Amino acid sequence: MEYTPPKTAQKNSMLRNTLLLAQFEVKKMLFNPRGLIALAAFALVWLLILLYPISSASSFLINPDFSGIIEGIFGPDAVSELFKWPVAELAVYWIAALYIFPLFSIFVSADQFATDKSRGTFRFLTLRAGRDSLFFGRFIGHMALQSILLCLTVIATILLAANRDMSLLLPALISGLIVTLNLIIVLLPYTALMAILSLYASSARQATIYAILVWAAMSISIAIINNYLPIISELKWILPGSQISLMINTQGLQTFMYAPVALVQAGILLFLGKVYINRSAL
Secondary structure (H helix, E strand, C coil): CCCCCCHHHHHHHHHHHHHHHHHHHHHHHHHCHHHHHHHHHHHHHHHHHHHHHHHHHHHHHCCHHHHHHHHHHHCCCCCHHHHHCCCHHHHHHHHHHHHHHHHHHHHHCCCCCHHHHHHCCHHHHHCCCCHHHHHHHHHHHHHHHHHHHHHHHHHHHHHHHHHHCHHHHHHHHHHHHHHHHHHHHHHHHHHHHHHHHHHHCCCHHHHHHHHHHHHHHHHHHHHHHHHHCHHHHHHHHHCCCCCHHHHCCCCHHHHHHHHHHHHHHHHHHHHHHHHHHHHCCC
């Protein structure tokens, strides 16, 4: 009679395998030559953003004349919360990161499974870890890497603000924590969707193309539906990133208003990914 391990032992084994796979994924992306080149490019881009747009634009945000001009152009309520941030550098960072990091997530998460499929190593991996562990391990690993890079850019922005005015250090730390948590939540559905697309694609480039096509098709379809059937305009919330434009005009704890949107999207996408990887003959 074949021995079946208890369910608790199976769950512990799955969790352990998932975390080991996530740890391996982070190390692989951080220490191989291809990953180091990507990290160097990422660091250079953010250095330029910090030195020029964020550092320069923050000086305008603390100028009352500039805020009057902006409110005159966009309306008093369109960007009113932007000028209430206690740290101007983080206000500008908030806008830049909301749009840049999702794009970065699409590219950095495009190869979660595509290379294994093309090389035929996926079957080898599933012999040593369950498909659920492999799927969630890769997802957690890519989220961990993005979270590390995100934290580094937030820390650099905090140091930039403290260099301008040391009294801003404490409010910058608080705002930085809020920004970091928010952006991690925003990236969840993007990384989950790329996990699914990389399961379907045969290369990272193909997965990226699929992502662009999915976003374009969904955006156009939702716009057409909203035009003819405005009664179901809430359909827009199924598109990852649909809340980003609304998040710009928030600050402090208000920034968590739209967190449930990204969390629900990520939960649905992860469930679909789990079903797909277990039912596909990969």
